[in-house]
Amino acid sequence: MPVKGQLWILVDYNLCTDCRLCEIACSLKHENMIWPEASRIKVYEPYPGVPVPSLCVQCPDYPCVNSCPTKALRVNEATGGVTVDTGLCTLCGKCVEACPGRIPRIMKGVSHVLICDLCGGDPECVKACNMAGYNALRVVGKPASSVVKLYARPPGIIAEELRKKVLG
Incomplete structure (x- = not known):
């Protein structure tokens, strides 16, 4: 299901400092409060000094959307x-199971799955990261699907590759 005019958040893992301003900005935008656990972007740090921002990469085939039995998930045609x-x-979890990165999240106290909607085309996480001067997140046009697949993996796998690069 290709979408014209898609945006994508490019993550430069080497620039992330684990400040988690992205999580705060996201939760303020979507929940109207600082609630990092309900953020659509999560920063994991499975190894000291190896933070891994994790968010939806809008897979070219949108397995999360296609797996939803109630059609609760849709693709924004303008942003992707x-x-x-x-x-x-219904919080059935089919979208989580279908996602290669296991990105959609089901949270206690929230009546629906949480997934990045790109803030309607102006992602708050990117603005917060860049305003702080870290520039680990950047909005770009959607790259080739082969590049997307590199990012559409569980954060633990990405962290293991970064650990080897950073810590040896």
Whole structure:
């Protein structure tokens, strides 16, 4: 399901400092409070000094959207971000199972799955990261699907590769 005009958040793992401003900005935007656990972007640090920002990469075939039995997930035609119809989501978890990076999240106290919608084309996480001067996140046009697949992996796998590069 190709979408015209797609945006993509490019992550430079070498520039992330684990400040988690992206999580704060995201939760403020979507939850109207600082609630990093409910952020659509998560920073994992499975190894000291190896932070891994993890967020939806808008896979070319959108397995999360295609797996939803209630059609609660949709692709925003302008941005390529995934939106959730909160009235249709049953928290069945099929989207989490279908996602190669296991990015959609089900949180206690939230009545629908959480997934990045690219903030309608102006991602708050990117703005916060760049305003702080870290520049680990950048909005770019959607790259080739082979590049997307490099990012569409569980954070633990990405962290292991970074650990070898950073820590030897």
